[in-house]
């Protein structure tokens with residue numbers, strides 16, 4: 001099955017204390033702290049690692065950023081797949097092994113990529129029975145009350161590049177990622193072969209080669225909005241507020257992260273498998289279905305099934 005999801009991301013930051021405070025407020029669990037870094041854990045066994053610039057063995061920064069995520073480590077669930085992926089990568093670039101279960105290399109954008117033999121823990125958000133006119137799922141039963149959000153897993157990471165399609169091609173051709181959807185004049189949504197998340201990685205077309213955001217999956221909309229309110233009470237404000245993407249259906253709430261880029265609370269994202277047929281979406285039409293702030297003009301509706309030519313990511 002090979003790559004199953006995000007195992008860790010590594011930020012480089014000059015302000016560890018701000019990073020600690022933000023990620024604790026976000027709902028992550030601090031498991032280790034030292035002068036050079038802080039490790040946070042999520043319930044699926046993944047990690048968010050904050051490091052200072054002076055930490056040993058830090059990967060080089062991406063071309064156009066001085067902070068933000070500098071390395072993504074992907075979980076690979078069997079030894080044979082790890083060996084096969086590494087052998088395929090080693091054809092045209094160095095692959096550095098740490099023992100027999102972990103290796104690192106750079107993708108075509110210069111981002112440090114790590115593969116590690118690991119099993120992400122299965123997680124299961126609590127059920128969310130919801131009443132609606134004429135449909136009763138909750139009778140004589142209070143809703144669960146949420147005080148804040150607890151991220152359960154990292155659902156996706158996003159990087160930008162002027163050559164987003166070329167960057168995506170590397171992950172499809174060399175690491176087995178699937179194309180979920182394509183945004184015209186935008187980017188490419190990619191799903192790890194062992195994941196059902198609509199996307200685990202999005203390469204967004206932009207002038208800068210840089211980290212953009214990481215998505216944290218939370219249980220439901222109540223959890224998301226309780227988390228948003230909790231963060232707002234602690235001085236963290238979202239520029240866009242609550243919205244729903246048309247591509248992937250995700251409820252989103254982005255917040256600026258002092259360690260770089262945004263952190264996103266996400267819930268109710270589409271789940272896909274290999275039966276999914278990718279679409280090509282108009283850039284603006286696919287981006288946002290609705291947004292708390294509203295928008296002055298609805299975008300032209302543009303969406304079509306992807307062709308073989310589209311999927312070559314030319």
Ligand SMILES: [Fe+2]
Pocket residue numbers: 156158213214215264
């Ligand atoms: Fe996102």
